[in-house]
Amino acid sequence: MEAIILAGGLGTRLRHLVPDLPKPMAVVGGKPFLEIVLQRLAAAGFEHIVLSIGYMSEKIISHFGSQFQGMRLSYEIETSPLGTGGALRNALDVCKTDHAFVLNGDSYLELDYQALEDMWCAQRMPVIVGRRVEDVARYGQLVVDGKHVLDFLEKTGQGAGVINAGCYVLPKTILNDFARDSVFSLESDFLAPQVRLQDFLVYVAEGYFIDIGIPQDYLRAQQEMAGGKFAA
Template sequence: MTNKAIILAGGLGTRLQSVVKELPKPMAPVQGKPFLEFVFQYLIAQGIEEAILSIGYRAEAIRAYFGDQYRSCQLKYVIEAEPLGTGGAIKKAAELCGEETFFVLNGDTIFDANLKALETIFLQQKADVALSLKAMRNFDRYGLVEIDGDFRIRAFQEKQYCEAGLINGGIYLMKKSVFDLAVFPQKFSFEKDFLETYLDQLKIIGCPLDGYFIDIGIPEDYERAQRELIVE
């Protein structure tokens, strides 16, 4: 199984400033530990042995706390001198990844999905990029993702109220070589400028997976994390 992951951890956490001041969002304390520590615990349980963190705002807070290893997981860092967007951050971090395929996760989200299951479908479908998808009900905070019977993504819908559907769970498995498709700017959005733009030129699939999901991007869910996440 692929054992390397890129973690996007450069976020400022603007909407969390009322409860978390002067910290990068992934370092927001949950039960006395940085939220990012729960992300590492999940990755290790899934068999990840090396994580490359893309860090920006208050980068030193993350690096000083975790150093170059967390338990059995080796850590490397890529510093964004200025925000690169999700696409620019992934592309830059991928240069440190010695493998052709790797996982990508957000440092402010936990989706307790089975990475092996995601990789199995990725390989079976001979995909270029695989997205984890999470079934949700009564939501307006996320855009809807439409797939066909072969898991191929057919459309990304804008954020709007939806009674039920699949959302992007924030975990990707992808090939480094997809960035050879075009000359990308230093700063770009992986979602808008890559996934949506090259939907017809690459095989981009979505895999519905089960698992606990939480995104601490808003104060309400940050408070929910305090109640629900368990320190190991």
């Protein structure tokens, strides 16, 4: 299995807490958060990881090098910000198989990766991973019918619902209509219109989920890591 980790963001909301590191390298439980994400992927049997990086990329490369716990690491480096879509478009070119898992470097989700791989192998359709939460306000909300995503609402809702967990299984060629180095958002420029035009499966995960992108959740991760929430 192959995965792309989007880890090139500027992390401005977290900058005052981790001024000298890119956001995915923020320390949680005594280790970089990105290391926790990679540990989980290694345990799930992934063989190749593409790290899409930009801001302070050298700190990520120098820490991890070319392999981690048996996984081969490749790097796709943004010379200027491309947005989540542009970064992913370039990173997909580095993948060797016909599909890739896509994750955010500042999010952790306990997930049955083999079940997702089996879903892909059975249906060969793109998959968006959702997660039920008590308040969708901070996240993109998914409108689902049990098996498919019907609509994608980018941070417009409130109350309980299914959010976009920032994890996907996508065909390698899904963004080929965009030129390399295009600047665009995966969520608002691609997913939001495309879920109305083509079939996207949904996989609703039940495991522990946290996004450290804002200070209060970064500090919550510190507490919950000590309490054993993370399975890596």
